[in-house]
Amino acid sequence: KAGVTQTPRYLIKTRGQQVTLSCSPISGHRSVSWYQQTPGQGLQFLFEYFSETQRNKGNFPGRFSGRQFSNSRSEMNVSTLELGDSALYLCASSLRPAPIDEQYFGPGTRLTVT
Amino acid sequence: AQTVTQSQPEMSVQEAETVTLSCTYDTSESDYYLFWYKQPPSRQMILVIRQEAYKQQNATENRFSVNFQKAAKSFSLKISDSQLGDAAMYFCAYRRGAGNMLTFGGGTRLMVKP
Numbered sequence: 001k002a003g004v005t006q007t008p009r010y011l012i013k014t015r016g017q018q019v020t021l022s023c024s025p026i027s028g029h030r031s032v033s034w035y036q037q038t039p040g041q042g043l044q045f046l047f048e049y050f051s052e053t054q055r056n057k058g059n060f061p062g063r064f065s066g067r068q069f070s071n072s073r074s075e076m077n078v079s080t081l082e083l084g085d086s087a088l089y090l091c092a093s094s095l096r097p098a099p100i101d102e103q104y105f106g107p108g109t110r111l112t113v114t
Numbered sequence: 115a116q117t118v119t120q121s122q123p124e125m126s127v128q129e130a131e132t133v134t135l136s137c138t139y140d141t142s143e144s145d146y147y148l149f150w151y152k153q154p155p156s157r158q159m160i161l162v163i164r165q166e167a168y169k170q171q172n173a174t175e176n177r178f179s180v181n182f183q184k185a186a187k188s189f190s191l192k193i194s195d196s197q198l199g200d201a202a203m204y205f206c207a208y209r210r211g212a213g214n215m216l217t218f219g220g221g222t223r224l225m226v227k228p
Contacts, residue, residue, distance in 0.1 A: 042220050097212075099166070099211060103161070
């Protein structure tokens with residue numbers, strides 16, 4: 001079974017631009033979560049989706065948004081990029097948002113904002 | 115809000131020796147789960163071990179075991195017979211009973227010396 005895939009793996013953008021990152025969960029998984037990882041702030045929760053509905057949102061500005069499609073694939077969008085948005089963005093999937101279901105992480109998308 | 119603290123930014127251990135990584139957390143919840151994740155240099159986050167707060171027995175997975183002290187809100191990871199492949203960043207994480215949101219500690223970089 002294929003793991004969680006994230007595209008693109010690397011991305012360079014300029015301040016003020018917007019970016020869309022994609023996450024394809026493991027087949028059959030309907031829950032997707034996103035995290036931002038930076039050296040300064042560590043790993044921070046962005047959003048959680050289940051069956052196309054956002055269940056939780058972390059403490060990030062409105063420039064960060066996401067969605068989930070009917071096939072469980074998820075995208076996150078960051079508008080008006082700032083230098084501080086440079087980070088590794090990780091996606092994780094699980095069967096359901098239930099404690100018994102293990103979350104599997106993807107390899108991440110490395111975003112660099114110049 | 116829940117917080118997770120890892121007080122050891124870096125640790126080193128000799129191959130075949132035992133090492134313990136520390137983690138403390140703060141929560142007012144009674145239903146929660148604790149995890150240790152490993153992030154090797156390739157960046158793919160892998161679940162090492164999990165502990166349900168309602169279970170008194172400490173979790174074990176092969177060479178990995180935890181010391182869960184609920185009253186002290188402490189959750190340490192012991193790695194026995196350390197191997198070169200254990201070298202990685204280790205993150206302690208907290209999850210409430212509902213939802214998939216993980217709160218991570220700052221991480222401990224483990225180096226294994228041959």
